[in-house]
Amino acid sequence: MDISIDPVAAVTNDDVKRLDRQGVFHSWSTQGSLDPLVIKSGAGCKLWDFDGREYLDFSSQLVNTNIGHQHPKVIAAIKAQAETLTTIAPAHANLARGEAAARILARAPKGFAKVFFTNAGADANENAIRMARAFTQRDKVLSAYRSYHGSTGSAIAATGDFRRVPNEFARGHVHFFNPFLYRTEFWSRDEEEECARALQHLRRVIECEGPGSIAAILLESIPGTAGVLVPPRGYLQGVRKLADEFGIVLILDEVMAGFGRTGKWLALEHFDVVPDLITFAKGVNSGYVPAGGVMVAQPLSDYFDEHFFYGGLTYSGHPLAMAAIVATLDAMDEEGVVENAASIGSRLLGPGIAALAERHEVIGEVRGLGVFHAIELVSDRQRRTPLGAEQMGRLKRAMVTRGLLPFVVENRIHVVPPCIVTPAEVEQGLAIIDEALSELA
The missing domain is CATH 3.90.1150.10 (Aspartate Aminotransferase, domain 1)
Structure with missing residues (x-):
């Protein structure tokens, strides 16, 4: 059946909606009731x-x-890159990819050495988990119930909300309660008490799960989809101390909160905390061409200088996405x-x-x-x-x-x-x- 639109006639909303409903399968939806x-x-x-x-x-x-x-500067950069080279395998060195990595590392905390590029935030979190497991030779990943980390295998298992439950196919995921005073799980009376009790709760989870089995703690710097939950002062610093005490890799998910969203280049800057891995996507180029990645601190980067990394993506560091990153970050800086x-x-x-x-x-x-x-x-x-x-x-x-x-x-x-x-x-x-x-x- 031909469901295309007449190229001569004026296109209407109804035309586009008809095409959509006849052929497009939407995410997170009951298909029959949609009215996009x-x-x-x-x-x-x-x-x-x-x-x-x-x-x-x-x-x-x-x-x-x-x-x-x-944004005209980002559109122009994508067009210029398309004229030069539209795609290249990730094994090759590419100018746009190198420039994008340099721009991102310039905004990272001191001590970050490399960027692994992905296609989105979900596979950024997947690969950060993979790096942490390889580096520590441990398996478990701790993450919060109030969280969203993406819809792929380990990312959705790490996610805390209801969408995790039908998709729990990945191994080794354990959840804990992060602080949220308005709906406290700890009967706290103020932010200070909520912070202290949430950190004690996390310590007990680590102890009960076995510190020697835990590869990573994965947290959004500010949980976004869960409700823009700005953590109390001292919480992320406390998590950093627990990670150091037990030899656990700390991954901060900046996919939603990063690159200007909170009024800082990275949301973690509000909390004076430095993780071991930072995941990003979304705002790094505003989604003009899909891109994400993992910022890798020096100790983990050094580890993979001598150890094989079992991970890769066909479109890792895609030139069009990289050109969009460079132009976006430059324009954000200039403007x-x-x-x-x-x-x-x-x-x-x-x-x-x-x-x-x-x-x-x-x-x-x-x-x-x-x-x-x-x-x-x-x-x-x-x-x-x-x-x-x-x-x-x-x-x-x-x-x-x-x-x-x-x-x-x-x-x-x-x-x-x-x-x-x-x-x-x-x-x-x-x-x-x-x-x-x-x-x-």
């Missing part, structure tokens, strides 16, 4: 459909378009994009969502850094009862109808616009959220 939003084009923080409808992107898609849509994210977050976005919490009883808590915030919605503030799925669906529809693309997870609105967002766009987005919350009430 159609998007034709974008620029900066704005997107348009085929009927000319404009949307303000307050989701950064999957929290990845940190530099915004269709003060990270500084903009910090300023917008502290002056406008953070205070703006705090003001929403003052006006709307349905908001239980707000939290975040830079352009990485979450609004937690509840049906009862005293009991902190999460707002139900039906009401969250109504709220999302109200925002989209008003021209805002939100990032909605469970009972939360994640307020995560591109790092280039302007004050006027922040005002517009928060006004729409305000109106939608009022309508819900």
